[in-house]
Amino acid sequence: MSDCLCVTLRRAAQRVTALYDEALAPIGVTVAQFSLLRHVQRMAPVSLSDLATSMGLDRSTVGRNTKLLERTKLLATIPGEDLRESTVVLTKRGARALAEGAPLWEQAQARIGAVLGEDGKRSLKRLMTAV
Amino acid sequence: MSDCLCVTLRRAAQRVTALYDEALAPIGVTVAQFSLLRHVQRMAPVSLSDLATSMGLDRSTVGRNTKLLERTKLLATIPGEDLRESTVVLTKRGARALAEGAPLWEQAQARIGAVLGEDGKRSLKRLMTAV
DNA sequence: CTGTGATACGGGTATATACCCACTCCATGT
């Protein structure tokens, strides 16, 4: 067993990701993509830069992930008034995926929440504010 | 703020990884590579498959990560008696990197250990056994 | 109205990871 906290944390994140991904499989998106969809839903119409800032990810990462969801027709991008800007919106399919995915996500979230418990969630929050 | 435990956990893992990577930067390896080096040190001479099993990673991942460390001359692979097998060993440079990296790793580990606290580590362990 | 610096994005490259397929090599049963 690895006693490196970092490696353990990475593995935990991977396994939890796999669990969420499996839960969301019926709607054909990963948890990273689901998260992106939710952010777009909240912020649309929104630029890639604003999305990236809001999600705490690199702009290029958001751009690439958005492209994937464009290919599967869950997102669409339209040029903004500022021609440099690419504005992202949900498609109807995207909205439907979000609606159908919500209870699936809830289940996974409840399961992990139960495993972590209140103290686990607190530790996680503490970690996020500390690093 | 994302209220998805999975996304939060992923971000936490990324940030902690960045912290360890920065700590290990003087010896020019990432924490994933450092972990691989340590496993090789413990198990050498060892096949890729055994390494992968021991580290809980995919065989192909270990193969690729090993190639990276071969390029930087921290690891070497020699053909095993079984010609299918590729046996991995530490080079002198690899051993030196491990020795020099140990205190750097310790520092990062201590810092994250302090943030997590005993309850945080317990939660993490609980998570690992549950998923 | 023009030039310059700032901003938005895309693409290249890199690590880390997984899964699946093909190839090679071994080992064992007939």
Added chain:
DNA sequence: ACATGGAGTGGGTATATACCCGTATCACAG
């Protein structure tokens, strides 16, 4: 001895992520 199946690896492809650079566009100072 040979065939068949299993094991070990490598490579292809995919996602998710970061950083850096180039290009296009904008906004503002002069």
